[in-house]
Amino acid sequence: QVQLVESGGGTVQPGGSLRLSCTASGIPFSIYAIDWYRQSPGNQREWVARIVSYGATQYTDSVKGRFTISRDNAQDTSFLQMNSLEPDDSAVYYCHLRQNDRDIWGQGTQVTVSA
16 A cells, blocks of 8 residues: 655744655655645645656745755655745645556645744
8 A cells, every 4th residue: 555644744933944754655665756735725735846766856936945855765755844934835735646647645744834
């Protein structure tokens, strides 16, 4: 059974940092691209960042220079380092991969940026 489990969310003040983790099981993690998405109340789920199998990365414009996506294939884990957090970054963050035309999502981890 393929499973993705996120962790690392929490509440921080504006300007603070968090590191999210997404650990996979039941798949050969290293061959898959991993995406991070986020969703805040009343809004559609928004793509945030991607890391492909060989390590190339992409980001949505609003997080460029502040967020860094990475992966450790030995740990079957992807990380999202989030710095200089802003209130608009508050959301539930999800990791995702696509396996054989099937979307696999984690359960999400809440990030709240508030003074």
